[in-house]
Amino acid sequence: MLYPTLRPIRGATLLLTAGLLAACALPRVGPNKSEIFAGSVLREGDAFVLTVDDRVNAIAAVAPALGFSAGFLNAGELGADTIRAGDTLGLTIFENVDDGLLVPTGANATAIEEVQVDAQGFIFVPYAGRVRAEGNSPEALRRVITERLAEQTPDPQVAINRLAGDGATVSVQGAVTAQGVYPIERPTRSLIPMLAAAGGVAVEPDIARVTIQRGDQRAEVFYDDLFASAANDIALRDGDAIVVKSDSRTFTALGATGAQDRITFESRTISAIEALAQVGGLSSTAADPTGVFVFRNEPEEIAEQLVGQDVTGPQRVVYVLDLTRPNGMFMARDFAIRDGDTVYVTEAPFVQFNKTIAALTGSLSAANGVQDATGL
Known part of the structure; x- marks a missing residue:
């Protein structure tokens, strides 16, 4: 009995270890349900926490529409062959007179080759002047030139073809x-x-x-x-x-799921149930099916419908899905996931309890090992 004051160490080990565990947070996948609910605006937080029902589903399912104005x-x-600036045209002009404006004596036609449409969309034709070509089809341009030449020569005939340019x-x-x-x-x-x-x-x-x-x-x-x-x-x-x-839309899956990842949409629409299935579903050994959450920033107009009050600007909204309720699976099936959503599944309470017991047991074993080694 040389050191009688050191004998109670075995009995004190449990209290010491429990105190250390209480002071140090055990590892976990993220916040629990109580911590998420603590962030509600009803508890001086900055997010609206809403239980998903048919009304919420109908409002939250509205997504930004795509379409044409x-x-x-x-x-x-x-037109099928619209002329544009930069095109090169070829003109052939026929005149029914011996001494025509453009046709040489003894010939019945003259060719004006490689007439380029200028940057303003015009071409120049002798005796017809500056004619707008851009935006016209070759047929429409032919009519314009014919009408202008007809003022100076009887019954002119004009043929136009594109030599270069794709229109x-x-x-x-x-x-x-x-x-x-x-x-x-x-x-x-x-x-x-x-x-x-x-x-x-x-x-x-x-x-x-x-x-x-x-x-x-x-x-x-x-x-x-x-x-x-x-x-x-x-x-x-x-x-x-x-x-x-x-489609570049994605959602993020975190928590007690089969996988934690950023997931690309694989179909036009995806429900909460489908989103969970894409990451392997709920972890059978860790997930709390009463604690499935979807985090989203909702635009002002949708947030006002959800909470029934005026708000300013986009709002943080946390949707709560309880898969154990009688219609919980249906609610999750009808809840539409949107681009940028975060799907989070909390751990079941017993998981943290098991971690505490495991940590406690391991700490006691370590402490006892030290004590046995020292002979105290």
Whole structure:
């Protein structure tokens, strides 16, 4: 009995270890349900925490719409062979007189070769003057020149053909079979035939998005929607840029799921149930099915409908899904995931309890090992 005051160390080990565990947070995948609810505006937080029901589903399912503005939808089709600045034309003029304005004596026609359309869209024709060519078809230009020459020579005949230049063109880029610059011709005066001329989309049609850039106007539409209405097969204009790309929308999955990752949308729409399935579902050993949350920034107009009060600007909203409720799976099936959402699943309470016990047991074993080694 040389050191009687050191004998109680074994009994004190449990209290010491428990105190250390209380002072040090155990590792976990993220916040628990209580901590998330503590961030509610009802508890002086800055997020609206809402339990998902049929009303919430109907409001939250509204997503930014893609489609064409009236400027695109109301544009008429261009002619099959529209002339543009920079084109080179060839003119042949016939006169029914012996001493014509342009036709040499003894000939019945004269050729005016390589007449270039200037930057302002005009050409010059002797005795007809400066004539606007850009925006006209060769047939329309022929009529204009004929009318002007008829004022000075009886019954002139004019033939026009394009020697160089593609007329009105569009560029087709991105996820198509054959990218390139294509002329607007009779079969390709609208969007769907032009995409077909480029070989069609090279990604799954369900996730293909088509963007049209026309000057300072821009519009985007899902590829499948082009076939939902004839109006969506819009007329093309010279200089249009058509870009096809895969859907770039993503959501993030965190917490007690089969995988934690940033996931790309694999279909036009995706529900909360489908989102969980894409990451392997709930972890069977860790997940709390009453604690499935979706974090989202909602625009002002949707947030006001959800909370029933005036708000200013976008609002942080946390949607709560309880899969154990009688209709919980249906609510999750009907809840639409949107671009940028974070899907988070909390750990079940017993998981943290097990971690505490495991840490406690390990700490006691370590402490006892030290004590045995020292002989105390």
